[in-house]
Amino acid sequence: MEKTCPRCGAKESKKSFVGYFCQDCYSQSSDVNIEPKVRFVSCSRCNKVQAGRGWTELSRKNLEDKLKQFTSGRFDSVRFVLPESLEGEALAIFNVKSGKSMADISRAFILSRDWGICTTCSRASSGYFESIIQLRCASPDDNIRLAKKFTEAFEGKTFIAKVEENKDGIDLYVGSNAVTLAAIERFGLTFVKTYSLHSADKEGKRIYRTTYCIRGLRR
Numbered sequence: 001m002e003k004t005c006p007r008c009g010a011k012e013s014k015k016s017f018v019g020y021f022c023q024d025c026y027s028q029s030s031d032v033n034i035e036p037k038v039r040f041v042s043c044s045r046c047n048k049v050q051a052g053r054g055w056t057e058l059s060r061k062n063l064e065d066k067l068k069q070f071t072s073g074r075f076d077s078v079r080f081v082l083p084e085s086l087e088g089e090a091l092a093i094f095n096v097k098s099g100k101s102m103a104d105i106s107r108a109f110i111l112s113r114d115w116g117i118c119t120t121c122s123r124a125s126s127g128y129f130e131s132i133i134q135l136r137c138a139s140p141d142d143n144i145r146l147a148k149k150f151t152e153a154f155e156g157k158t159f160i161a162k163v164e165e166n167k168d169g170i171d172l173y174v175g176s177n178a179v180t181l182a183a184i185e186r187f188g189l190t191f192v193k194t195y196s197l198h199s200a201d202k203e204g205k206r207i208y209r210t211t212y213c214i215r216g217l218r219r
Contacts, residue, residue: 027105032073032094037110040066043118055118057156067092070109076102087113123175124159130177132211133184135170143170146189146214150174153183177210189214 002011005022015022040063041050048055049062056062064080071078071092081091090111096103117125133150135143147163147170154160158176165171174180184191192213 027103030073030094030096030105032075032078032096032105032107033071034067034092034107034109035070037112038067038070038090039112039114041114041116043121044115045117045121048118048120050116050118055120067111075105082111087111120159120175124161127161129161129173129175130209131174131180132209133172133174133180134168134211134213135172136168136213136215138215140169146187147172149187150183153186154179180210180212184212184214191215 003017004011005015005017005025008022008025010022010025042048042058043050043055047058049058049066051062051066063082063086067080068078071094073094075094075096077095079093079095081093083090088111090109092107092109094105094107096105135146137143137146150172151160154174158174158179160172160174162173163170164173194211194213195208196211197208
C-alpha cells in the first residue's frame with residue numbers, strides 16, 4: 001500500500017518519505033538547526049581564522065569545524081555548501097537517522113566574515129620578537145644558506161621581525177622562541193644560548209629574550 005503523509009497528505013509516489021512522513025514534513029519537525037546568521041573572523045594579513053582565543057589556518061576543515069559550533073539538535077553528521085567568497089547564502093545539510101533509514105535535512109543560513117588581525121601579524125607589525133639567531137658560520141655563503149632555511153622553516157609558524165647583516169654574519173629576529181629552538185634542533189646545529197632581560201609583565205615577572213649563536217652544523 002502506498003504511504004500517505006499523516007501531516008500534509010502527500011503520497012509516496014509524489015514525494016520521498018522518511019519513515020511515516022514525507023521528506024518536507026519530517027524536515028520541518030526535526031530539531032536540527034544552525035544559527036540563521038554565522039559570522040567568523042579572518043586575519044586581513046595572513047587570512048587565518050579566529051578559533052576561540054587562538055587562530056588557525058583557513059582551510060575547509062577548519063572552517064567547517066568552526067561552523068559546527070553554531071549547529072544544534074540530534075544528527076549523525078553535517079556538511080556545508082558554502083559560497084566561493086565565503087560570504088552570503090549557505091546551506092548546512094544534516095544527516096539524520098530515522099528508524100533504519102537516513103535522511104538529509106537542509107537548513108539555510110547567511111555566512112559573513114569580519115576582518116581583524118591575528119596575534120602573530122599584530123606582533124610582527126609592532127616589531128615584537130622573542131629570540132635572535134646569530135649566524136656565525138665559517139663562510140658568508142653558509143650564513144646565507146642557513147638564513148634561507150630558517151625563513152622557509154618559519155613560514156606559517158612564526159615571523160622574522162628583522163634581518164641584520166653585519167661584519168660578523170647575519171642576525172634574525174624571530175617572533176617565537178619555541179619555533180626557533182625547534183628549527184635549530186631539527187637542523188642539527190651547534191649553538192651557544194644566552195638570555196637578556198626584555199621587560200616585566202603586569203605581575204612583575206621578568207621576561208627574557210633568547211639569543212642563539214650558531215657556528216655551523218654538528219660534525
